[in-house]
Each structure stands twice: as structure tokens, then as C-alpha cells.
Amino acid sequence: MADDELLATHLQELRRGTVVLACLLVLTEPNYGYALLDLLGARGFAVDANTLYPLLRRLEKQGLLTSDWNTDEARPRKFYRTSDAGVALAGILSHDWDQLDTALRILKGAS
Structure with missing residues (x-):
């Protein structure tokens, strides 16, 4: 595997x-x-x-997102929103992310 492919795989x-x-x-x-x-791309999350x-479909099926169709405009659009279960999960995942970030910063400082 070429270096570029290896990097792309690990970044993914x-x-x-x-x-x-x-x-x-x-x-x-x-x-x-x-x-x-x-929006995600503009905030550095391509x-x-x-x-x-x-x-989005998987998260909706899992009950973490809800959706509604907006047909007010010429082109109908499916709008997603985080459900109560999704908000709760986001809190847990954010907490875990913060702990991982702290641990990685400690490991980087230890080298």
C-alpha cells in the first residue's frame, strides 16, 4: 500500500x-x-x-434523528433534527471525546 493510500485509510x-x-x-x-x-465543511469537518x-438514514432508523419533509419550496427537502435520544447520546459521546482528547494530549506530552 502506497503511503498516500495508507494515510487516507487511517484518516478515514x-x-x-x-x-x-x-x-x-x-x-x-x-x-x-x-x-x-x-455547514460541516465550513466548520472544518468535510x-x-x-x-x-x-x-442520516441509519441514525433516523436508530431513533437518534427525526425528519420532516418541507414541501413549501419548489424542491421538497427532508429536514433532520436530533431526537431526545440523539441529544442524550451526543452528551455521552462528547464526554468520551473530551476524555480521549485529554488522554491523547497527555500521551503527546509524554513522548
């Missing part, structure tokens, strides 16, 4: 779990998929559409 693995938390945090305000892609849309 590192980001895979964090995109769930990012979506749960951002979707406390309703938003639709394409706008969510832009996500591919082929990753995001299946994730």
Missing part, C-alpha cells in the same frame, strides 16, 4: 466515528442533507455525500 478510520457525533451536535437545529454537507446520506 479516525473520522468515521466522529461524523456521527458531528451530525448529532449540528442537527439540534433542523437542516437538510446538502446544507449539512456545506464529509462526503456518499457517507452522509446513508448515515
Whole structure:
């Protein structure tokens, strides 16, 4: 495996779990998929559409997101919002993230 492929693989693995938390945090305000892609990207969290849309459907199926169709405009859009269960999970995941961040900072300082 080439160095670039190896790096891409490890970066993808590192980001895979964090995109769930990012979506749960951002979707406390309703938003639709394409706008969510832009919002996450603008905040330094680039996500591919082929990753995001299946994730949104999975999180909704798990009861972590709710959705409603907005048909007021010419193009109907499905708006997602973090459910109460999703807010609770985001709190737990955020706490764990903070602990991991602290542990990694300690490990980096120990080298």
C-alpha cells in the first residue's frame, strides 16, 4: 500500500466515528442533507455525500434523528433534527471525546 493510500485509510478510520457525533451536535437545529454537507465543511469537518446520506438514514432508523419533509419550496427537502435520544447520546459521546482528547494530549506530552 502506497503511503498516500495508507494515510487516507487511517484518516478515514479516525473520522468515521466522529461524523456521527458531528451530525448529532449540528442537527439540534433542523437542516437538510446538502446544507449539512456545506455547514460541516465550513466548520472544518468535510464529509462526503456518499457517507452522509446513508448515515442520516441509519441514525433516523436508530431513533437518534427525526425528519420532516418541507414541501413549501419548489424542491421538497427532508429536514433532520436530533431526537431526545440523539441529544442524550451526543452528551455521552462528547464526554468520551473530551476524555480521549485529554488522554491523547497527555500521551503527546509524554513522548
